[in-house]
Amino acid sequence: MTEIRFEKVWKEYGSSIVLENVDLALADHEFLVVIGPSGVGKTTLLRLLLAQERPTRGRILLDGREIASEPTADRGVVFQRYSVFPHKSVLANVMLGPQWAGSPLVGRLFGARKRALRDQAMALLDRVGLAEHARKYPAQLSGGMQQRLALAQALINKPKVLLLDEPFGALDPGSRRSMHVLVRELWEEQSMTIVMVTHDLMEAFHLGTRVVAIDKVRNDPQAPERYGATIASDFCAKPRIVRDSFRFEAARLRAAAELAAKTPLLTREKD
Numbered sequence: 001m002t003e004i005r006f007e008k009v010w011k012e013y014g015s016s017i018v019l020e021n022v023d024l025a026l027a028d029h030e031f032l033v034v035i036g037p038s039g040v041g042k043t044t045l046l047r048l049l050l051a052q053e054r055p056t057r058g059r060i061l062l063d064g065r066e067i068a069s070e071p072t073a074d075r076g077v078v079f080q081r082y083s084v085f086p087h088k089s090v091l092a093n094v095m096l097g098p099q100w101a102g103s104p105l106v107g108r109l110f111g112a113r114k115r116a117l118r119d120q121a122m123a124l125l126d127r128v129g130l131a132e133h134a135r136k137y138p139a140q141l142s143g144g145m146q147q148r149l150a151l152a153q154a155l156i157n158k159p160k161v162l163l164l165d166e167p168f169g170a171l172d173p174g175s176r177r178s179m180h181v182l183v184r185e186l187w188e189e190q191s192m193t194i195v196m197v198t199h200d201l202m203e204a205f206h207l208g209t210r211v212v213a214i215d216k217v218r219n220d221p222q223a224p225e226r227y228g229a230t231i232a233s234d235f236c237a238k239p240r241i242v243r244d245s246f247r248f249e250a251a252r253l254r255a256a257a258e259l260a261a262k263t264p265l266l267t268r269e270k271d
């Protein structure tokens, strides 16, 4: 069970308000996609969930408890790029997190523990289609393969929540499609909650069980930092049985068209 709750969350940097009064409740095993214009605060929302940032007001609860002030293994993350270590082999990249967690002083495990971790990492690499590339280095992999590696790296800790920050943004359409399938399968198999940021509206509605748009509902052109962004619309595709029905498909297309009609909301660049 993993429930996430944002309660009147604000994030301010000095006098600049990035997020204001964000209220959001996520049920267990939700696949939430967050969309919104560039610079509005989507990554900030993810960083708050990761505990890389603290709310300046309000609180974030994970299963009823305020989230730890340090990032912990129950939340994995995949960024658009650069989330793998270039000087480590594919296999070593996947083993790295648990090695540091199991041996904080030297970052290495030995004997049976190391063998068990290696088996686990190889099984995961097999699952994401990289088993035969285990000895290669990230620079020898395609962009799509590097993102598969980043996924394996995040999943080795069995996170309750997987955070994806535009994970497919740099991929060609073919790699994107195969990553969509993989992420949906992993989400089903591992019963995780996923929170993903994307700029791609169709991707959002294709993958998510729920899509929220964040934007500034109040705006002061003279002082753009005076107001923060909050949840501007929330499309919930539930119950899940409806999700795959024609009725859902019609609703999904309608909602996507409505949001697309608000194109300025999604394409407006930061002033």
Ligand SMILES: Nc1ncnc2c1ncn2[C@@H]1O[C@H](COP(=O)(O)OP(=O)(O)OP(=O)(O)O)[C@@H](O)[C@H]1O
Residues within 6 Å of the ligand: 013, 018, 036, 037, 038, 039, 040, 041, 042, 043, 044, 045
């Ligand atoms: N550490 C920080 N100090 C000050 N301002 C910050 C800090 N981190 C983020 N911001 C500001 O917060 C705002 C939101 O940034 P954020 O990266 O969350 O936007 P985003 O919606 O993810 O943008 P994009 O879609 O372009 O990636 C930006 O105006 C950014 O300059």
